[in-house]
Amino acid sequence: MKSFDVAVIGGGLLGCFTARSLCRYELKTLLIERQEDVCRGISRANSAIVYPGYDNKPGSLKAQMTVRANAYFDRLCDELDVEFIRRGSLLLSYDEDCDRVLEKKLRHGLENGVPELCIVSGEKAMELEPKLSTMPRTALYCPGTGTVNPWQLGIAAYENALQNGCEAMLGTSVLGIEKSNDSYIIKTEGEEISCKAVINCAGLYADKVREMLFPPELRIYPDASDFLVFDKCAPRPEMILFEERPKGKALTLVPTVEGNLLLESSLRELESADFAFKAERRAELVAQARAITDTVSEDNIIRSFGAVRPNLRYVKKVGNEYVPCDKDISSFALDRPEPGFLSLMGIKTPGLSCANELGIYAAKTMADYLSAGENKAFEPKRRGISRINKLSKQEREALISAEPDYADIICLCEGISRAEIKQAIARGAKDVEGVKRRLGTSMGACQGSRCNYAISKMLEVEK
Ligand SMILES: Cc1cc2nc3c(=O)[nH]c(=O)nc-3n(C[C@H](O)[C@H](O)[C@H](O)COP(=O)(O)OP(=O)(O)OC[C@H]3O[C@@H](n4cnc5c(N)ncnc54)[C@H](O)[C@@H]3O)c2cc1C
Structure with missing residues (x-):
């Protein structure tokens, strides 16, 4: 039987960052993921926002981690060679009650230490974001809000963990x-593994993994969000826009690092286990969004999807059933029923923003428990795949003369070459989806109809 110091269960953003942080210690670490690749759960369907920390209760762990994470994000993305853009955000209020919500968030943000946060007038908001279609009453302006590609960040952390000696069992x-x-x-279905400590990062299934060893105490009750993605050629706002409504935050509009506009509506109750996007929601969401910015049009939608949020609740036994006995736990639940078993459970927004902080916390907790020393050889830098479409003409020519496959463009919408796809496969992409997640192939207007066949042929040869 193989033995490790720490086993991390789940290769989403949290598992990948936890594995990376464990490599900072003298610990033999294993990451176990049931999918054939990492970041295929919640981490591949979210709003891609790096939050600043004004939404969180002052003094809470969530507030502290979010503010720290946001401040460190440029450095983190530089270490991992991942694109990060501070677009800035406006939280828009269209009525008096929402003005008061903005004032509360401003107070919280200032207490939490969010830099440059302020409330601006409707006129100023229109000046900051000329693509607003209706003037809001007021807006909470935060220049530090950013956006990152979530799965590319997770894959980068995973690659860096492997580079530092972490082992992985995918498809397990x-x-x-x-x-x-x-x-x-x-x-597992195959071998058994022995370890001294377990870190449970199983996302939507973290309660099931915890219950493999402990009685039910906490359970996940999912709800859903709807997303629309708009063609990057269409006009769009430059800032991240949140709409405050009396029922809470309604629509979110994010100009992503790739240049598409991403629209999220988070007010859908989950009927049954079906979280897929319902086509009839398209027109309704676009109409709602046009009240914020009329750049949005149904004609420019290139993709829609549903995503699941892992709400966590305490449960109690009633008869033979476990039923929720409290409302959703809104803080980060870092559950440690015994010293060697830690669960990062029900981590919703801002779990992407705080993935590195949560990973550092989890790794330190287990390193202290196992009295592990520092790994002085830890290398935090990871180099991504050189991207032909990010280079100047001169740089492109130099790259093509060194590697002619860079001249063979396979994904025409996004300008991605055979050389890049070969490298993605060498780094672990096992299918068309794996190549897409590493490079952004099939994310353009044609959604893969022109390149997916060629990529699947390359996978047959290169894998
Ligand atoms: C709709 C939505 C929008 C969001 N927007 C934002 C945002 O804009 N900014 C932000 O900061 N955060 C955001 N978040 C939060 C963020 O996306 C999550 O906190 C983060 O992705 C959680 O990652 P995870 O690793 O816990 O889960 P996952 O990515 O789901 O990873 C868990 C992994 O565990 C694996 N697994 C499960 N069971 C087993 C098992 N038995 N054996 C082996 N493997 C197993 C799964 O296959 C999966 O890969 C959003 C979340 C949602 C739902």
């Missing part, structure tokens, strides 16, 4: 966990 489901003396025995 954890089916059970047992305690044997001071060790945990992790059961």
Whole structure:
């Protein structure tokens, strides 16, 4: 039986960053992910925002982590060679009650130490974002709000963890966990693994993994968000826009690092387990969004999808059933029923922003428990794949003369070459989706109809 110091269950953003942070210590680490690739759960369908920290209760762990994470994000993305853009954000208020919500958020933000946060008039908001279609009453302006590609960030952390000695078992489901003396025995479809500590980062299934060893206490009750993606050729706002409504934050509009506009509506109740986007919602969402910016049009939608949020609640036993006994837990739930078992459970927004902070916290907790020393050889820098479409004409010519496959453009919408796709496959992409997540192929207007066949042929040869 293979043995490790720490096993991380789940290769989403949290698992990948936890694995990377564990490599900063003298610890033999294993990441176990049931999908064939990392970042295929919640981490691949979210709003891609790096939050500044005004939404969170002053003094809370969430507030502290978010503010710290936001301040560190440029450096983190520089280490991992991932694009990050501070677009700035406006939280828009269209009525008096919402003005008061903005004032409260301003107070919270200032207490939390969010820099340059202020409330601006409707006129000033229109000046900051000329693509607003209706003048708001007021807006909470935050220059530090940013955006990053979530799965590229997670994949970068994963690659950096591997580069620093972490081992990974992909395509492997954890089916059970047992305690044997001071060790945990992790059961999979294939082999059993022994480890001294477990960090449960199983996202929507973190409650199931916890229940492999402990009685039910916390359970995940999902709800859904709807997303629309607009063609990058269409006009769009430059800033991240949040709409405050009496029922809470309604629409969010994000100009992504790739240049598309992403629209999220988070007010959908989850009927049954079906979180797929309902086509009839398109027109309704576009009409809602046009009240904020009339750059949005149904004609420019290139993709729609639904995403699931892992709401966490305490449960109690009633008869033979466990039923929720409290409202959603809004703080970060870092559950540690015994010293060697830590769960990062029900981590919703801002889990992307705080993935590095949460990973640092989880790794330090287990390093202290196992009295592990620092790994002085840890290398935080990871180099991404050189991207032909980001280079100047001169740089492109130099790259093509060194590697002629850079001249063979396979993804015409996004300008991605055969050389880049070959590197993505060499780095672990096993299918068309894996190439897409590493490079952005099939994310343009044609959604893969022109390149996916060629990519699948390359996968047959290169894998
Ligand atoms: C709609 C939505 C919008 C969001 N927007 C933002 C945002 O703009 N900014 C922000 O900061 N945060 C945002 N978040 C939060 C952020 O996306 C999440 O906090 C983060 O992605 C959680 O990552 P994770 O690693 O916990 O989960 P996941 O990405 O789901 O990873 C869990 C992994 O565990 C694996 N797994 C499960 N069970 C097992 C098992 N038995 N064995 C092995 N592997 C297993 C799964 O396959 C999965 O890959 C948003 C979340 C949602 C839902």
